[in-house]
Amino acid sequence: MTAAATGWVPVVCAAAAAALALPVRPALRRPAAAAAAPSVGWLHRHRLVWSLLAGIGAVVFVQGRAGPAAGMVAGIVCWVAIGRAEPADVRRRRDAVRRDLPHVVELFGATLRAGSAPAEGIALVCAALPGAAGDRLSGVASRLALGLDPVDVWSSLADDPQLARLGRTLSRAHATGAPVVASVERLAGDLARAARTETEERARAVGVKAALPLGLCLLPAFVLIGIVPLVVALLATLEL
Known part of the structure; x- marks a missing residue:
């Protein structure tokens, strides 16, 4: 990619960072409407910025003549995906x-x-x-x-x-x-019965989801204590 093509990328990234850092001024609404309407999350609030960043990243990654097309596709996909995502407040x-x-x-x-x-x-x-x-x-x-x-x-x-x-x-x-x-x-x-069942299912799911991280945490200790001494002893026996 030429220097002229890449020169605008830092400028756009800096502008996007500034847009994300600026506080968003809340729209003036009537009290009833403000209480009923759910707040928009930061992902939806900066939807355009994220789409532009996705497009720029695709252009930089793909490069060549296919870069602009890839950037347009990435921006559109990001825009649609964010639009379909459920806001956290909802x-x-x-x-x-x-x-x-x-x-x-x-x-x-x-x-x-x-x-x-x-x-x-x-x-x-x-x-x-x-x-x-x-x-x-x-x-x-x-x-x-x-x-x-x-x-x-x-x-x-x-x-x-x-x-x-x-x-x-x-x-x-x-x-x-x-x-x-x-x-x-x-x-x-x-x-009440459905709520108790859901709570029990969530409790069981926590145990299942915690099994893999705990296993990964214990794996190095198992290797160092159980496997490494056996390998060292086997190598010492072979050298003798």
Whole structure:
């Protein structure tokens, strides 16, 4: 690659480093929208910079006439891959909803057992257990408080991966006239068992994943203590 072609690479890299170092000014939004919108991670925030760096790296690596084409392909692939990656904030909120949901449903069942109406009970739960699950259910509580059809309100949760079971259970109970308390308590038991099973599976997975690093750590000691003395003794025997 010629000097003219490579001269701009340090300049672009320096500009990219400066762009990554500059603080990002938050956009001015209304308080409600700011609370509802998840924050964008640094990977998505600097999506263009990473794509440019990937393209530059491909150009420098490939060189020749195929360098620009390789850089364009690498930049596009990096742009698409980052766009499809799930932001860390979204993943954390999803995990928080899945972790809090058994407690939310259990407390909701307790309020229903105490005689509260579903609209009042879900509002009490959202106030008592603030968090990711409570934030998502606060809209349901507001719509129920306005007197909307409970079947339609609970059915609106069908598109939520974490709250779909709760929505289906409540909408089916209201549509068929089944006891709401029994349905909610049964769902709370199912969610609690699923949470315990998931915790046990994660604990077992930790042991399996830790086996390889521990084995690699013990391998040098095994070689030095078990194999090296045998090899030295064998060589000494052969020399004799």
